[in-house]
Amino acid sequence: MVIHSLNLVDFRNYKNIDVEFNSGINFIYGLNGQGKTNLIESLYLITHLKSFRTSKIGDLNSFSKKGSTVQTGLSKQNVRHDIRITLHENQKKVLHNRKIVNYSSEYIKNFLSLLFSPDQLVAFKEFPLERRNFIDRILFLTDEKYFQKIKEFNRIKKQKNVVLRGGHRKDLFVWNKLLAAIIPDIVKVREEIVEKINTLLPDIFTALTGRKDCLQFSYGNDLKNKTEPLPESILAFLLTKVDKEIGNGHCLFGPHKDNYWMTLDGRKDRQTFSQGEYRIAYLSLQLAMNKVVTTVLGFKPILLLDDIFSELDEKVSEKTVSHIVERENQVFVTSTGIPEKFLDVGTGICVSNGSLSIM
Ligand SMILES: Nc1ncnc2c1ncn2[C@@H]1O[C@H](COP(=O)(O)OP(=O)(O)OP(=O)(O)O)[C@@H](O)[C@H]1O
Numbered sequence: 170m171v172i173h174s175l176n177l178v179d180f181r182n183y184k185n186i187d188v189e190f191n192s193g194i195n196f197i198y199g200l201n202g203q204g205k206t207n208l209i210e211s212l213y214l215i216t217h218l219k220s221f222r223t224s225k226i227g228d229l230n231s232f233s234k235k236g237s238t239v240q241t242g243l244s245k246q247n248v249r250h251d252i253r254i255t256l257h258e259n260q261k262k263v264l265h266n267r268k269i270v271n272y273s274s275e276y277i278k279n280f281l282s283l284l285f286s287p288d289q290l291v292a293f294k295e296f297p298l299e300r301r302n303f304i305d306r307i308l309f310l311t312d313e314k315y316f317q318k319i320k321e322f323n324r325i326k327k328q329k330n331v332v333l334r335g336g337h338r339k340d341l342f343v344w345n346k347l348l349a350a351i352i353p354d355i356v357k358v359r360e361e362i363v364e365k366i367n368t369l370l371p372d373i374f375t376a377l378t379g380r381k382d383c384l385q386f387s388y389g390n391d392l393k394n395k396t397e398p399l400p401e402s403i404l405a406f407l408l409t410k411v412d413k414e415i416g417n418g419h420c421l422f423g424p425h426k427d428n429y430w431m432t433l434d435g436r437k438d439r440q441t442f443s444q445g446e447y448r449i450a451y452l453s454l455q456l457a458m459n460k461v462v463t464t465v466l467g468f469k470p471i472l473l474l475d476d477i478f479s480e481l482d483e484k485v486s487e488k489t490v491s492h493i494v495e496r497e498n499q500v501f502v503t504s505t506g507i508p509e510k511f512l513d514v515g516t517g518i519c520v521s522n523g524s525l526s527i528m
């Protein structure tokens with residue numbers, strides 16, 4: 170997948186810019202506060218229809234403006250797509266090849282960018298929901314049945330929560346039965362993607378660091394030590410928890426409580442990784458996902474790498490650059506430093522106070 174051109178009007182600190190991108194490496198550099206992350210955010214918006222920095226879409230409009238537009242021409246597997254996103258206050262309107270997009274969830278199944286950003290990294294480290302969303306975003310793209318199963322699971326869970334809040338004990342059986350029937354399929358798909366990631370992760374970590382310790386991604390299935398992964402066992406387990414769930418007023422057990430984490434030679438990430446190690450591990454995970462998506466879907470996602478080099482030592486930075494270049498994705502990488510390492514292999518784009526110049 171390649172983003173060829175971008176036009177931003179009144180988007181964050183960009184008044185009106187037009188830019189053509191390199192289909193390989195785009196090295197976006199400039200001093201602090203000039204608009205590097207804003208540019209990455211606009212590219213993320215094109216592929217995810219949301220921001221990674223704010224849940225209020227209106228924050229993307231320039232201060233003092235009520236609206237903004239993001240327009241782009243991109244291609245995926247030799248098919249051209251024209252996208253126009255218009256934001257007005259907190260509303261978003263999306264035109265995909267001049268047709269209105271009614272469902273964001275359908276649109277985002279067409280495209281993918283993988284993001285490394287300091288904000289995203291903190292959220293990923295702190296919140297299991299972010300980790301589940303990261304994995305689910307990829308699974309929605311690669312597995313239509315899984316997407317439907319999660320939609321169904323969320324619908325049933327919502328209904329069960331209503332029943333729990335009403336304390337209607339008798340009505341719970343049917344909702345628990347429906348949940349129990351669907352949970353093993355969700356768990357299986359999650360286990361399988363983690364297995365795939367783990368066939369790739371150690372080599373990527375070694376390529377970025379030169380280190381031999383084994384990076385692994387782990388899946389903590391909430392029901393694992395509570396019941397067998399079979400509908401009847403899950404139902405029996407849920408029935409023993411009716412009082413507890415009614416007391417809490419919402420579903421306490423199931424895939425919405427699953428967790429993921431990383432380990433290095435068995436030691437757990439949050440407790441033992443240094444800041445730099447966490448960064449490299451998280452970047453390795455994104456790059457492993459990149460390979461999974463490329464293999465399964467046959468297109469290369471866009472890599473958005475905001476500020477990856479801070480906290481990485483020189484050796485790791487150099488190895489990271491070589492690895493990224495070899496992957497042949499379209500890449501947008503930002504830094505406050507001059508792109509010496511990249512100048513031979515890509516295009517330098519200098520950002521200064523909301524304007525861009527190609528070097
Ligand atoms: N809605 C907005 N309208 C206008 N300007 C904005 C808006 N939101 C943020 N800005 C400004 O955009 C500027 C650039 O922000 P950005 O986060 O892109 O900087 P950066 O180049 O990534 O800097 P750093 O190297 O520190 O990460 C900031 O000065 C910020 O105040």
Ligand SMILES: [Mg+2]
Binds near residue numbers: 205206475476
């Ligand atoms: Mg920034």
